[in-house]
Amino acid sequence: MDGIHDLGGQIGYNALGHTRDEAVFKDRWEATVFAMVQACARAGAYQNIDQFRHAVERINPQAYLDHGYYGRWLGAVETLLVEAGILTTNEITERAHALGASPNDLIAARPSQGANPATGYPAPRKPATEVAAFKTGDPVQTTQDSPLGHTRLPGYARDKPGLITACQGLWPYPDLRAHGYGAQHQHLYTVTFNSLELGFTEAFELNLDLFEPYLSAAEAIK
Amino acid sequence: MTDHTTPQSLRTEAIEALLIEKNLLTTEDIDTVLTTFSEQVGPMNGAKLVARAWTDEAFKTRLLEDATTIIQEYGFEGGQVDKLVVKACTESVHHVVVCTLCSCYPWAVLGLPPRWYKDPGYRSRIVREPRTVLKEMGLTLPDTTNIKVWDSSAEIRYLVLPLRPAGTEALDETALAELITRDTMIGVAAIEPLL
Numbered sequence: 001m002d003g004i005h006d007l008g009g010q011i012g013y014n015a016l017g018h019t020r021d022e023a024v025f026k027d028r029w030e031a032t033v034f035a036m037v038q039a040c041a042r043a044g045a046y047q048n049i050d051q052f053r054h055a056v057e058r059i060n061p062q063a064y065l066d067h068g069y070y071g072r073w074l075g076a077v078e079t080l081l082v083e084a085g086i087l088t089t090n091e092i093t094e095r096a097h098a099l100g101a102s103p104n105d106l107i108a109a110r111p112s113q114g115a116n117p118a119t120g121y122p123a124p125r126k127p128a129t130e131v132a133a134f135k136t137g138d139p140v141q142t143t144q145d146s147p148l149g150h151t152r153l154p155g156y157a158r159d160k161p162g163l164i165t166a167c168q169g170l171w172p173y174p175d176l177r178a179h180g181y182g183a184q185h186q187h188l189y190t191v192t193f194n195s196l197e198l199g200f201t202e203a204f205e206l207n208l209d210l211f212e213p214y215l216s217a218a219e220a221i222k
Numbered sequence: 223m224t225d226h227t228t229p230q231s232l233r234t235e236a237i238e239a240l241l242i243e244k245n246l247l248t249t250e251d252i253d254t255v256l257t258t259f260s261e262q263v264g265p266m267n268g269a270k271l272v273a274r275a276w277t278d279e280a281f282k283t284r285l286l287e288d289a290t291t292i293i294q295e296y297g298f299e300g301g302q303v304d305k306l307v308v309k310a311c312t313e314s315v316h317h318v319v320v321c322t323l324c325s326c327y328p329w330a331v332l333g334l335p336p337r338w339y340k341d342p343g344y345r346s347r348i349v350r351e352p353r354t355v356l357k358e359m360g361l362t363l364p365d366t367t368n369i370k371v372w373d374s375s376a377e378i379r380y381l382v383l384p385l386r387p388a389g390t391e392a393l394d395e396t397a398l399a400e401l402i403t404r405d406t407m408i409g410v411a412a413i414e415p416l417l
Contacts, residue, residue, distance in 0.1 A: 008322030
């Protein structure tokens with residue numbers, strides 16, 4: 001899906017905030033969130049990493065930028081717990097207020113009110129193939145398709161020419177696994193792009209690991 | 223660790239309390255996370271692999287061919303690595319790793335990712351202007367060096383094998399491992415020569 005999480009190539013986020021050393025967890029609540037993610041998995045609130053990633057992608061976009069990594073995970077945890085029926089937004093909010101939280105706080109979680117994201121999105125674009133469609137050295141074109149649901153083709157690499165530089169075998173297909181279709185597998189490839197073909201001005205090589213349904217055969221790049 | 227409250231810490235506390243009441247979480251679970259990722263998992267694991275690759279050519283060949291088997295042999299904990307691929311820097315090629323869609327990172331060999339790796343600045347810019355970004359981070363590469371960026375968009379994780387610095391010929395594996403920082407294995411720093 002298009003969203004705030006798809007940051008590659010975006011303009012406007014200049015500060016790198018680089019530090020050579022820092023505490024693994026800045027505050028105890030960050031470690032608590034980490035443990036709650038594990039607890040969510042044990043409780044069956046999500047089945048796989050793709051469902052979790054998709055829950056992060058669906059949080060409030062302002063919170064995505066402002067709340068930091070563990071704030072994003074917190075939003076995903078709450079989203080998943082509410083969607084799974086384990087907790088309700090109201091009981092969480094009441095408890096938070098009792099602990100001193102303000103009614104004006106921005107809440108990251110955005111649990112789905114309608115169709116369940118685990119089942120409510122359109123089905124596969126292409127069925128899995130037994131035999132890999134591409135081999136190392138093949139020129140390919142990435143799809144311009146931007147699905148409503150979870151996908152792992154970054155926006156900056158949509159509808160771009162690249163070259164298959166490694167065949168990585170069959171892997172669970174995130175676009176389906178994130179939405180409860182089970183572990184259908186698809187062939188995965190390392191695809192190498194020339195940065196200038198991606199529309200960037202610095203010259204370098206960029207590599208992505210992309211699933212077969214994102215790719216179609218192309219004419220060789222000059 | 224600091225101990226001030228924020229909207230996020232309070233909401234975490236609320237969910238924590240509710241999950242504990244439902245027997246879905248314990249405070250021991252949280253202590254385990256703190257201990258595991260503060261003490262047992264971290265860049266020291268990746269540094270062991272790099273130092274050995276610098277001193278053992280046969281190991282380096284295996285590491286570049288099949289790092290996944292090697293980390294299984296070492297038994298590193300921390301998860302998050304179904305397949306590990308190691309990319310070796312040379313005098314003419316520099317590798318750097320990112321995850322633009324979330325924050326994928328090779329936990330088993332580097333521990334949990336630093337804040338800057340997960341924040342919008344690095345994720346948006348390193349795939350657009352890596353030479354400029356690396357320079358801002360303190361790594362100025364010669365114009366002749368080819369940069370290869372690895373955006374971790376599936377379950378394969380990448381580790382950079384940095385160049386062994388000059389002046390380290392007399393050092394053994396343990397001493398070498400101490401020179402190897404997290405940043406050099408992400409590819410945003412090089413190791414200074416020892417003079």
